[in-house]
Amino acid sequence: MSRILVTGAAGFIGSNFVRHLLRARSGAQIVGVDKLTYAGNLESLADCTEDARFRFVRCDICDADAMAPILGDGIEAIVNFAAESHVDRSILGAQEFVRTNVIGVQVLLDLARAHEVNRFLQVSTDEVYGSLGPSGKFTESTPVAPNSPYSASKTAADHLVHAYHHTFGMATLITRCSNNYGPYQFPEKLIPLFITNLLEKNKVPLYGDGMNVRDWIHVQDHCEAILTVLERGTPGQVYNIGGECEIPNIEIARRLLGHLDCDEDMIEYVTDRPGHDRRYAVDISKITKELGWRPRMNFDDGLAETVAWYLANRKWWQRIKTGEYQEYYEKQYGRGGVTVKPE
Numbered sequence: 001m002s003r004i005l006v007t008g009a010a011g012f013i014g015s016n017f018v019r020h021l022l023r024a025r026s027g028a029q030i031v032g033v034d035k036l037t038y039a040g041n042l043e044s045l046a047d048c049t050e051d052a053r054f055r056f057v058r059c060d061i062c063d064a065d066a067m068a069p070i071l072g073d074g075i076e077a078i079v080n081f082a083a084e085s086h087v088d089r090s091i092l093g094a095q096e097f098v099r100t101n102v103i104g105v106q107v108l109l110d111l112a113r114a115h116e117v118n119r120f121l122q123v124s125t126d127e128v129y130g131s132l133g134p135s136g137k138f139t140e141s142t143p144v145a146p147n148s149p150y151s152a153s154k155t156a157a158d159h160l161v162h163a164y165h166h167t168f169g170m171a172t173l174i175t176r177c178s179n180n181y182g183p184y185q186f187p188e189k190l191i192p193l194f195i196t197n198l199l200e201k202n203k204v205p206l207y208g209d210g211m212n213v214r215d216w217i218h219v220q221d222h223c224e225a226i227l228t229v230l231e232r233g234t235p236g237q238v239y240n241i242g243g244e245c246e247i248p249n250i251e252i253a254r255r256l257l258g259h260l261d262c263d264e265d266m267i268e269y270v271t272d273r274p275g276h277d278r279r280y281a282v283d284i285s286k287i288t289k290e291l292g293w294r295p296r297m298n299f300d301d302g303l304a305e306t307v308a309w310y311l312a313n314r315k316w317w318q319r320i321k322t323g324e325y326q327e328y329y330e331k332q333y334g335r336g337g338v339t340v341k342p343e
């Protein structure tokens with residue numbers, strides 16, 4: 001498998017995955033596709049676009065006509081990261097979530113089938129399982145029970161992926177990962193929002209009582225797990241991925257205050273998210289036993305590194321906050337449709 005299509009390549013995890021693949025597989029030829037929505041940022045791929053093995057194409061995964069020639073160019077595997085990914089935005093409006101996260105996946109599956117792509121990996125989320133009480137963990141056989149429009153759309157996609165495997169025998173894989181953190185995460189998600197707010201001397205908005213629990217994984221560990229499943233996972237299977245690191249939000253906030261030398265009064269308790277899932281925790285026995293993957297990054301080290309990255313890369317996130325990042329693509333590559341990296 002050397003010709004790989006990575007969709008959502010200009011997002012947080014997609015850009016980290018492209019970088020990982022270029023480093024880890026010298027023979028890889030990668031096409032990165034991204035619509036460059038508000039969450040897509042070509043500046044996150046600036047170093048990768050200099051590598052001759054990587055080509056970027058601006059394209060909407062829902063646009064079958066525009067995607068077909070990309071698939072027709074000998075693509076052997078697809079890793080689909082493209083999605084609307086923020087729960088709070090899905091509460092404000094679900095339409096784009098259904099469009100990209102469901103219809104986009106159907107379009108990609110049909111194209112993958114038509115072009116006889118060998119492997120299709122759908123990057124899903126632990127949020128499809130819904131919310132846990134104080135004990136227990138999500139396994140791959142936990143029934144799906146999504147609670148937000150975001151997680152409902154991701155669940156619908158998982159059902160489609162399963163159906164294409166069952167009906168057409170396509171070699172599909174689904175990964176369901178817990179909350180990621182690390183470099184290049186858009187500053188609307190908990191950890192980068194809190195770091196960048198504190199760096200700008202603004203308060204951090206903590207929802208509800210701050211006792212919601214997430215299972216945190218460093219994005220590099222997630223990328224390594226995805227590559228492992230892509231290369232060695234059994235077609236038709238779901239693999240959970242997690243950091244084995246459950247932490248309540250208030251604790252994350254306090255650790256960040258500590259890193260950035262801020263007082264507890266920088267926390268602002270705000271109205272809770274509607275339908276806020278209480279706890280996520282992922283059982284990773286299957287991927288560990290079958291494929292030998294485990295997370296490697298210790299959370300304290302990973303968080304310290306992440307804070308250091310946001311300190312060292314102020315320009316990257318400040319250009320997001322001012323909106324300038326969206327001009328970068330057009331200045332470099334011009335406006336509009338499918339644009340391939342110039343030689």
Ligand code: NAD
Nearest residue numbers: 008010011012013035037039040060061082083085179180
């Ligand atoms: P992100 O929002 O940072 O990136 C998503 C990317 O998809 C953006 O670059 C965006 O421009 C692109 N995109 C959106 N609509 C598109 C379309 N129609 N066509 C082409 N590109 C489009 O999200 P992320 O955090 O990098 O998440 C990537 C994937 O991983 C998502 O599928 C998400 O559900 C899943 N996931 C994320 C987490 C997490 O903690 N961030 C955890 C588990 C799973």
Ligand code: TYD
Nearest residue numbers: 087179188189190191205206207212214249
């Ligand atoms: P988030 O990063 O949006 O990821 P998800 O909702 O997919 O888990 O949120 C992580 C947790 O942090 C979640 O319990 C909601 C909470 N949260 C806040 O308390 N304040 C915020 O401003 C944000 C964005 C999230």
